[in-house]
Amino acid sequence: MKSNPLFFDSTKFRGDIVIVDIELSGVELNEGETLWAHVMRNDGSEALVQMISVGVTNQPIKWTAQSRLEYLQRAKVEFLIKSGEELVEHSEIFVITASYTIPLTWDRAVLAPQDDKVEELSPNDTEEISVELRVGEDVGTAINTNTATEFVVEEQLPTASIEIEATQFENTNLVKPDFKDLE
């Protein structure tokens, strides 16, 4: 907010307690996750408030939570994503000046689902997947060919054709499978 005095509440003095709407956009949750605002006040007190979605169908989801803060005083807010009691991810700490509504944006990277569920790739899927192979002390790289299930060792290793269940490697090119049995 610009420091335009038109938009300051003349009935409140700096430090008066006001109820503040903390609004967050840019976050989409995976199934089972919850979003929390961790509010750190100037006096050292803290509050952890669950945020609720106020999304409108044709607009990005917006989250909101209320907290009591001192008007025009600095405070800090960090956002936490939890799955049950487990902390999945947290945002940077935002320094805010308390007014009635605090709009914030946290561009949470889109994360892959956290569970073991993976989608089956179709044979025509041309997404490139590379796999680092270790055979004894030799290291090689395998990349997928036109089909998503057949991998050919390209270098260093003796020519070999390995069939791998591509569904094991969905969304990754950093998988290091154990191929000891190829030795």
Added chain:
Amino acid sequence: MAIISVINQKGGVAKTTTSVNVAASWAKQGKNVLLIDLDPQASATKAIFGDTDFDKTIYDVIINRLTPEEAVVRSESFGFDVIPSEIMLSGVDIQIAAHFGRERILKKKLELIKKKYDAVIIDCPPSLGLITINALMASRDIIIPICPEYFSAKGINLILETLRNIQIGLGHKVGVRGIVITRYKDRKIAREVIDKIKQEFGIRIFDEYIPDNIAVEESHHHHLPVLAYAPESKAAQAYYDLSRELWEL
């Protein structure tokens, strides 16, 4: 009761024409309506009452010299009550700048009379100052008249930013009831601007476009609502339909 501000910081977009004709159409439909002229240029006051000077105006209400009830004047030809304006209102920002609760003066005043009316329409000045902030703080919704010209979208951005700042700094959320297209001529540029506004903002554009029609200007000179001056004109019909559309929201 609905309190609606007709606002656009840009001048010449038919704020006053929209305010008085929507108010008159609602009155014609049997609603009890109050129009507050909050523009120091007093365009609505002049459109309704001609060159009559009023001793008791919204200025006296704002500076706490009168209750709103004492400043109300009835217009029989328009069919609604009016709190007139005067040029003194242009300096009122300075007078109330140090006033405790300066943003909510009008809101508190309207508390005293709002039960008497089905709707209050506030004709705002073409500027953003404490008077406009007072109008917005007193309103539940706004309507935005625009002429579909090249810079119209920029004006809408400014209004939306103002509403956002009021929500952030003053804790009051004002809804946008919609955009009224005024002085419409069926030209390519007008259609393009309207399409752009539809795409860029998630705001309703009322179905009834108010056509650029000489009957509107003439009705001001005769101090009548266009519905009474030229009831068969396209502008009269458009304002009447717009008022119904607005009321149903």
